[in-house]
Amino acid sequence: MAEQFASKRNIRFMLYEVFNAEELTQYEFYQDHSRETFDMIIDTVWKMGVDFLYPLYQELDKNPPQFVDGQAKVHPATRQFMRMCGEGGWINANWSYEDGGQQVPLLITFVNSLIMAAANCGLSGFPALTTGAANLILNFGSQELKDLYLEKMVSGEWQGTMALTEPDAGSSLADIKTTAVDTGEGYYKIKGQKIFISAGDTDATDNTIHLMLAKIEGAPPGVRGISLFVVPKYRYAKDGSLERNDIWCTGIEHKMGFKGSPICTLVMGENNDCHGYLVGEPHMGLSYMFQMMNEARIGVGIGAVGKATAAYYDALEYTKQRLQGRKPSQKDPTAPQVPLIEHADIRRMLLFQRAVCEGGLSLALQLSKYVDLAKVGVEPEKHELLVDFLVPIVKSFPSEYGILSTSAAMQCLGGYGYCQDFPVEQHFRDIRIDPIHEGTTGIQAQDLLGRKTTMKNGEAYRLFMEEVKRTMAEAAEIPELKPQAEALAKGLEVMDDVTSYLLKVRKEKGPEEFLADANLYLEMTGLLAIGWQWLLQGVVAYRALQNQPSEGDTKFYRGKLITLKYFYTYELPKVNTLAHVLKTSQGLTANMDISLFDEE
Numbered sequence: 211m212a213e214q215f216a217s218k219r220n221i222r223f224m225l226y227e228v229f230n231a232e233e234l235t236q237y238e239f240y241q242d243h244s245r246e247t248f249d250m251i252i253d254t255v256w257k258m259g260v261d262f263l264y265p266l267y268q269e270l271d272k273n274p275p276q277f278v279d280g281q282a283k284v285h286p287a288t289r290q291f292m293r294m295c296g297e298g299g300w301i302n303a304n305w306s307y308e309d310g311g312q313q314v315p316l317l318i319t320f321v322n323s324l325i326m327a328a329a330n331c332g333l334s335g336f337p338a339l340t341t342g343a344a345n346l347i348l349n350f351g352s353q354e355l356k357d358l359y360l361e362k363m364v365s366g367e368w369q370g371t372m373a374l375t376e377p378d379a380g381s382s383l384a385d386i387k388t389t390a391v392d393t394g395e396g397y398y399k400i401k402g403q404k405i406f407i408s409a410g411d412t413d414a415t416d417n418t419i420h421l422m423l424a425k426i427e428g429a430p431p432g433v434r435g436i437s438l439f440v441v442p443k444y445r446y447a448k449d450g451s452l453e454r455n456d457i458w459c460t461g462i463e464h465k466m467g468f469k470g471s472p473i474c475t476l477v478m479g480e481n482n483d484c485h486g487y488l489v490g491e492p493h494m495g496l497s498y499m500f501q502m503m504n505e506a507r508i509g510v511g512i513g514a515v516g517k518a519t520a521a522y523y524d525a526l527e528y529t530k531q532r533l534q535g536r537k538p539s540q541k542d543p544t545a546p547q548v549p550l551i552e553h554a555d556i557r558r559m560l561l562f563q564r565a566v567c568e569g570g571l572s573l574a575l576q577l578s579k580y581v582d583l584a585k586v587g588v589e590p591e592k593h594e595l596l597v598d599f600l601v602p603i604v605k606s607f608p609s610e611y612g613i614l615s616t617s618a619a620m621q622c623l624g625g626y627g628y629c630q631d632f633p634v635e636q637h638f639r640d641i642r643i644d645p646i647h648e649g650t651t652g653i654q655a656q657d658l659l660g661r662k663t664t665m666k667n668g669e670a671y672r673l674f675m676e677e678v679k680r681t682m683a684e685a686a687e688i689p690e691l692k693p694q695a696e697a698l699a700k701g702l703e704v705m706d707d708v709t710s711y712l713l714k715v716r717k718e719k720g721p722e723e724f725l726a727d728a729n730l731y732l733e734m735t736g737l738l739a740i741g742w743q744w745l746l747q748g749v750v751a752y753r754a755l756q757n758q759p760s761e762g763d764t765k766f767y768r769g770k771l772i773t774l775k776y777f778y779t780y781e782l783p784k785v786n787t788l789a790h791v792l793k794t795s796q797g798l799t800a801n802m803d804i805s806l807f808d809e810e
């Protein structure tokens with residue numbers, strides 16, 4: 211196992227050189243922070259990653275949760291970790307002082323998420339889910355719900371979940387069947403079944419608080435009939451003591467990866483006594499949940515970056531040490547073998563991984579900064595629209611390309627990459643979930659093309675273009691980066707052309723054909739967004755090199771520039787192929803006869 215699972219140097223570069231995290235401290239909400247406090251936070255989480263999380267990474271995989279006595283028995287370290295997160299204030303670090311938080315920018319807490327996910331993705335999910343669930347209660351719940359649940363959740367004593375999926379409703383939440391009947395006594399009776407609920411019922415905490423979607427009797431059909439409830443495993447009795455609620459875990463799934471974190475099947479109301487407490491207004495559940503899902507989707511993107519990054523550092527270390535073969539120019543068979551990293555093809559695969567990991571991280575942090583700026587009232591409408599536009603990309607690009615990146619890491623290790631001696635095969639299995647949960651890539655693609663490109667009369671799309679063009683203009687001033695700036699400009703023209711074409715398809719041929727290749731559109735946009743982020747990093751690295759940095763820094767910045775060139779040479783050109791398919795597929799899949807899949 212490599213010593214390193216992420217790069218502190220790269221984190222510093224992103225935070226302070228690219229995204230100027232200190233700039234946020236000029237706003238009242240963040241004014242008590244400084245580079246020192248940011249560093250302190252990150253150093254503390256890094257230490258937790260090195261000393262606690264990373265050493266347990268393979269152990270959790272080898273000792274997955276078991277279903278015992280009606281709940282998931284997880285590794286004992288999970289309980290310890292949840293309490294560590296509670297005591298460290300990591301679960302609600304972004305909250306205001308008034309609400310008990312530390313007013314830390316998302317830019318910083320998402321770096322924490324990166325570190326935790328890279329060190330041990332299985333464990334990192336537990337506090338992240340609790341943060342999301344607690345945020346929903348904080349933002350939309352009544353004072354009573356806040357008073358009853360938040361303290362225990364943010365202390366890590368109680369687990370939070372998001373309970374959406376049902377046997378007949380995965381991607382299509384409009385079809386959930388779980389019902390809620392108002393008793394008139396301050397609670398609803400909940401009945402139904404949920405599946406795949408992460409951390410749905412474990413022995414890591416003393417209680418589990420589900421943020422659950424259900425339909426109130428008589429609600430309108432579809433998504434407009436969905437409400438949000440707090441459904442605790444142990445509810446408060448009238449005398450204030452805790453009593454068992456009628457929600458039961460009936461089993462856990464056996465997964466290919468991400469094994470530290472169990473997914474549970476839950477049955478509510480078997481004894482007609484499952485109490486649920488309405489959050490906010492009736493029928494507003496999905497829009498509230500979208501807040502949590504947006505955070506969760508950014509979190510999935512960051513998590514995927516983390517896993518791919520850890521795999522990259524394994525590959526990097528291995529290829530520096532393993533001796534194999536000779537350079538093509540070396541004809542003497544008795545000459546010593548060279549380390550794998552001497553081979554150009556290995557370097558290509560390493561650069562690919564770096565381009566995906568550092569490009570993905572950059573995009574996720576860009577998005578986090580928009581969230582932080584919107585929160586303190588800096589052009590909130592603009593920044594919120596940019597967030598909306600970028601969420602499906604930040605969720606999907608690192609998830610999909612992260613799989614390829616982790617696969618490339620495995621390839622660098624050859625046969626050992628496929629064996630359990632090294633954790634790369636585990637990273638490969640662990641990351642495979644990311645294009646599936648929190649909305650599949652297909653759903654993200656429909657969201658981007660079907661909603662985000664045209665929302666507010668195309669304003670979000672226009673703002674995205676504007677941001678990219680601003681970076682392009684800066685890069686175009688630097689002769690060394692001019693070719694890449696021009697390539698990105700051409701890429702944007704291609705995107706504009708394809709978008710107009712597809713909007714015409716929607717008008718003339720309808721939504722089926724319009725959305726048929728939404729995945730390709732998402733990939734194309736993702737490549738352009740990552741190209742933008744590489745150019746942004748390139749401008750910073752180029753300028754830093756003009757100031758005679760130390761030898762170590764010179765290598766770091768030159769490493770950035772070569773990765774940027776790699777991305778523009780090997781990856782960005784894929785935009786043209788994707789655009790070509792998008793313009794020529796002519797509804798091939800949308801209009802085909804499905805009986806053509808039949809075989810005698």
Ligand SMILES: Cc1cc2nc3c(=O)[nH]c(=O)nc-3n(C[C@H](O)[C@H](O)[C@H](O)COP(=O)(O)OP(=O)(O)OC[C@H]3O[C@@H](n4cnc5c(N)ncnc54)[C@H](O)[C@@H]3O)c2cc1C
Binds near residue numbers: 382650
């Ligand atoms: C490890 C893990 C953790 C999870 N954690 C949670 C959790 O904590 N809480 C929770 O509520 N859920 C959770 N889930 C469930 C997860 O969110 C769903 O699995 C996911 O949303 C997909 O739903 P599904 O499995 O029913 O697949 P389906 O919806 O059946 O989708 C199957 C395929 O069909 C495609 N598809 C579906 N509908 C359409 C359409 N209209 N147009 C085009 N393509 C379509 C999808 O993109 C996908 O490729 C988890 C799942 C896993 C495996």
